[in-house]
Amino acid sequence: MVNAARKSFLNLFKNGERDYYCTLYTTGEGHAPNVSAWSWEALEREATKQARNSNNSQSEMAALIKWSYADSPYCCFGEEYFTNVCQYLNERPNINVLGGEKWQQELTFRLTAMELAMKKLDEEGLFALNQTRDAICILVEVMPPDEVNIEIALQLNQSSTALQQWLVEADE
Structure with missing residues (x-):
């Protein structure tokens, strides 16, 4: 899982954007994880685009999608790197x-593996490539949101500025 996530995030970070949110997310059924992320640049582009097609202003739309893994243009980014992870999880007991x-x-077990992967990448300095580490919230999330998301977020981020924003704004 570490290698798959590393490849995905490194490929994503080649865009040079300033990320504030990076997550490995799964469903409550424990499917193989996917990557999603938001950068300030992507948020501005996407909020502007979505505001044109709604009754919301660009700032209102930005607030609505800021922490949404699904609304990000980087949702499922690098999913091709997770083929082996998916195969491995399919060989484990059928969670369904x-x-x-x-x-x-x-x-x-699956959430712990995801958390350990993000922790390892953080220790390698991966999440400080285009921004300071304090400016990015790294997460492992279950969708729909679950209480465990907050527990893992606190373990992965300590007291970063981005974590504090996520706790207030994401309504977890």
Whole structure:
């Protein structure tokens, strides 16, 4: 998972934009993760584009999509790098047929692997390539949002400025 995420983020960061949000996200069913990210430049472009097609101003639209993995133009970025991760997870117990405690154990295993991957990349300095580390919130998220998202965010970011913004604005 670390190698897949590293390749995805390194490829994304070649654009030279100033990122403020990078996530590995999955569903409550524990599917293989995907990358999503937002940069200030992408937010301005996307908010302007979406405002033209709505009754919202550019600033209102920016506030609505700022922390949305799904609205990002970088949603599923580098998914081709996760083929081996998907194959590995498919060889594990089928989470869709597990129940109760076994389901929770398997989901926790998958989220922990995602968290460890993001932590390793952070330790390598990957998230400080185009901006200071304090300016970016790195996450592991379950969608739809789950309480575990906050727990993992606090572990991955300590007290970064970006984390504080996410906690207030993302309404997790």
